[in-house]
Amino acid sequence: MKKKAEVRSKKPIVKRRIYSKQPIVQYVVKAEPPKQVVWFNKEESNRSIERRYSATDLRILMVLDQFNIGGTETHVLTCVRELLRNGVHVVVAGKxxxxxxxxxxxxxxxxxxxxxxxxxxxNDDDEKKIISQLKQIMNTEGITAVHIHQIPSGFFAAKAADQLCIPRIWTLHMLLPFTIDELDLIKSSAAVVCVSPSIVKQLPVKGLPVQLIPNGIDTVQFNYRSLIQSDLREELGIPKVAPVIMYAGRLSWEKADICRDVIEASRRLKAEHYPNLNILVTGEGRHSENIKSLVDVIHKETKSKFIHLLGNTLNMSSYYSICDIFVGTGRTAVEALACCRPVVAVGVKGFVGLVHPGNYRSAWETWFGDHQADEMWTVEKLQADIKRALDMPVQEKMETGWVNRNLVKEQFNFTRTTDMLMNVYANILKDRYAPYEVE
Known part of the structure; x- marks a missing residue:
């Protein structure tokens, strides 16, 4: 009886998922795989780390600049949801x-x-107040690690964490022109996570404990839903058989330029080949009004309203499901692939084009053109690849969608990426003492 009581009193063992080395293209229907197979866990830093902590020992503070709708924020939302499912105590802070x-x-x-x-x-004027607030949160919530995703929130959080001797992790979602102070804070982090190989290669500082962990996608949330087709199209005033192009991204700086060129390429395609063509644009930003003015001019010239500005939305899966082709980059490109959509990848750094098994490797390494690219986009390139996708035979389009979804399920599965993140947390907490207030 005594032995049984002792067994029941022990903490439950946290089982570690074991993943075999799987190529980036596992299932391909009537398509040639890349000449070089890409492995996510090729680098030693990506090998599974044995957990030293149970999930209940992890108490994470996630920090964001602001709770806006965007790729970074959606990524963090997915991470938090899965960490909570794994029994991790997660706290989130942001404007x-x-x-x-x-x-x-x-x-x-x-x-x-x-x-x-x-x-x-x-908000530098309130720096002392913000750092004081963060320290109070860390003490109250018993935080054991601080996870930073953006600057300037990361700058404040790093200072607060250092004063409490709490380890911090930085996830770099893109490369910025960091200041010397910001680089020093990144270099002194317990770990640095990069979401694409191109960020790892272009890091301005060397010798960092870098971990390559891609964005995790929930393939239950992001899936093709044919049942919503007719109702949503009717709501938007789009005929059932009309081809639909979708663009998603923040309407600021280069991504606003991409949006303008996608609209122009679509306008030409409508005039020359597809009279019923419609365009969906999701996202907002500092150039939203300029895009709206452009759309008003086009609608006036063509005497038809075929460009739908949807603004920010969390219901992306529904809009992916009614489009015939998606144009975009980064996380939204992967979400569209999960929804079995053909994708033309174009990002801040340049043009990747129509995504297919032959360029999966380059699309991943450049984060679909957002972090690196060999060529710039043009209206003509966008027009050609969009037309190529729209002209696909039905069977080929179905097969392409199936292959695309399998890519996401195998390589961007959010349960896998969350396990990798939890292992990073456990590794940096090894031999750490409980945080304490430094006067």
Whole structure:
């Protein structure tokens, strides 16, 4: 009886998932795989790390500039949801925004901190107050690691964590022109996570403990849903048989330029080949009004309203399901692939083109043109590849969608990427003492 009681009192063992080395293209229907097979766990740093902590020992503070709708914020939302499912205590901090309620709905503590002003500039005037707030949160919630995703929130969080001797992790979602102070904070991190190989290669500092972990996608949430086709098309005023092109991205800087060129390429295709063609544009940004003005001019010239500006939305899966081809980059490109959509990849750094098994490797390494590219996009290139996708025979389009989804299921599965992240947390907490206040 005594032995049984002792067994029951022990903490449950956290089982570690074991993944075999699987190529980036496992299932291909009537398509040639890349000449070189790509392995996600090729580098030693990506090999599975034995967990030294149970899930209940991990108490993570996730920090964001603002709860906006975007790729980074959606990535963090997915991570938090899966970490909570694994029994990890997660706390999130950021300035109030459209996704604040989505985080709160997960059931984790959400703290609103004004890291940035309304103009999205670092709130340096309140630096002391912000650092004090963060330290109070870390002490109250018993935080054992701070996970940073953006600057300037990361700058404040790093200072607070250092004062409490709490280890911090940085996830670099893109490469920025970092200041010397920001580089010093990144270099002194316990670990650095990169979401694409191109970021690892272009890191401005060497010798960092870098871990390559891709964006995780929930393939249950992102899946093709044929049942919504007719109702959503009717709601938008789009005929059932009309071809639909979708673009998604923040309407700021280069991505606003991409949006303009996608609209122009689609306008030409409508005039020359597809009279019923419609365009969906999701996202907002500092150039939203300029895009709206452009759309108004085009609608006036063509005497038809075929460009639908949908703004920010969390219901992306539904819009992916009614489009015939998606144009975009980064996380949204992977989400569209999960929804069995043909994807033309174009990002801040350049043009990848129509995604297929032959260029899966380059698409992944460049993060679909957002972090690196060999060529710039043009209206003509966009027009050619969009037309190529629209002209696919039905059978080929179905096979392409099936292969694309299998790519995401095998290589971007969010349970796998969350396991990798938990292993990073466990590794940096090895031999760490409990945090304490430094006077």
């Amino acid at each position: 109030r925004g459209e996704m604040c309620d989505a985080f709160a709905a997960l059931g984790c503590p959400v703290y609103e901190i004004n890291f940035v002003t309304n103009e999205h500039i670092s």
